[in-house]
Amino acid sequence: RKEVEQDPGPFNVPEGATVAFNCTYSNSASQSFFWYRQDCRKEPKLLMSVYSSGNEDGRFTAQLNRASQYISLLIRDSKLSDSATYLCVVNLGTGGFKTIFGAGTRLFVKA
Amino acid sequence: EAQVTQNPRYLITVTGKKLTVTCSQNMNHEYMSWYRQDPGLGLRQIYYSMNVEVTDKGDVPEGYKVSRKEKRNFPLILESPSPNQTSLYFCASSPHGTGGGYTFGSGTRLTVV
Numbered sequence: 313r314k315e316v317e318q319d320p321g322p323f324n325v326p327e328g329a330t331v332a333f334n335c336t337y338s339n340s341a342s343q344s345f346f347w348y349r350q351d352c353r354k355e356p357k358l359l360m361s362v363y364s365s366g367n368e369d370g371r372f373t374a375q376l377n378r379a380s381q382y383i384s385l386l387i388r389d390s391k392l393s394d395s396a397t398y399l400c401v402v403n404l405g406t407g408g409f410k411t412i413f414g415a416g417t418r419l420f421v422k423a
Numbered sequence: 424e425a426q427v428t429q430n431p432r433y434l435i436t437v438t439g440k441k442l443t444v445t446c447s448q449n450m451n452h453e454y455m456s457w458y459r460q461d462p463g464l465g466l467r468q469i470y471y472s473m474n475v476e477v478t479d480k481g482d483v484p485e486g487y488k489v490s491r492k493e494k495r496n497f498p499l500i501l502e503s504p505s506p507n508q509t510s511l512y513f514c515a516s517s518p519h520g521t522g523g524g525y526t527f528g529s530g531t532r533l534t535v536v
Contacts, residue, residue: 316465320463344523346523348525353530354529354530355513355527355528355529355530356466356513356525356527357527358523358524358525361523399465399466403523410468410471410481410482411456411468411471411525412468412482413458413465413466413467414465415463415464415465416465
């Protein structure tokens with residue numbers, strides 16, 4: 313089993329749609345969680361951190377479920393510019409600075 | 424401008440010919456890391472460094488070496504490259520090692536023939 317698993321997609325959605333990505337992780341000791349965005353052939357960039365209480369940044373909402381060991385990303389009112397690959401990132405925290413990236417979920421937003 | 428600079432951007436080399444990919448950051452970050460990205464496998468950590476002279480193996484360290492003699496530089500060395508090291512490589516730095524706040528370099532696309 314992979315340490316961090318994501319549905320590879322692709323997700324094809326029309327502009328204005330709401331789309332949700334899930335990510336599961338295997339190590340219950342994981343401490344920090346993030347979503348990164350990667351455009352084609354470019355470097356990943358931090359989209360948002362994921363907090364236990366859930367957090368929102370504009371059209372983006374991230375949630376963490378420690379009991380079930382998954383995190384989610386919800387994108388509302390999708391824009392063409394949201395087309396990218398979304399990477400789930402998990403860090404083991406203190407005692408191990410291993411940061412594990414999921415393989416990513418590809419999103420295409422169409423006009 | 425705060426950035427991580429990797430060189431070269433593209434490299435084609437032959438099996439067994441030693442090469443170095445340089446990485447430099449100007450943000451005074453303590454934590455630096457190297458990743459390789461392959462289709463369907465995502466980003467896999469090769470080595471990381473928590474500070475000068477402190478390095479540790481990631482998930483796929485075989486065939487690679489690193490050094491951290493200065494805070495700003497973290498070169499990746501392939502002593503004897505093989506075709507299975509053909510990949511897209513990213514260097515990243517962070518003020519801490521928790522996974523957030525990573526700044527990535529633009530990537531190095533390496534082909535070993």
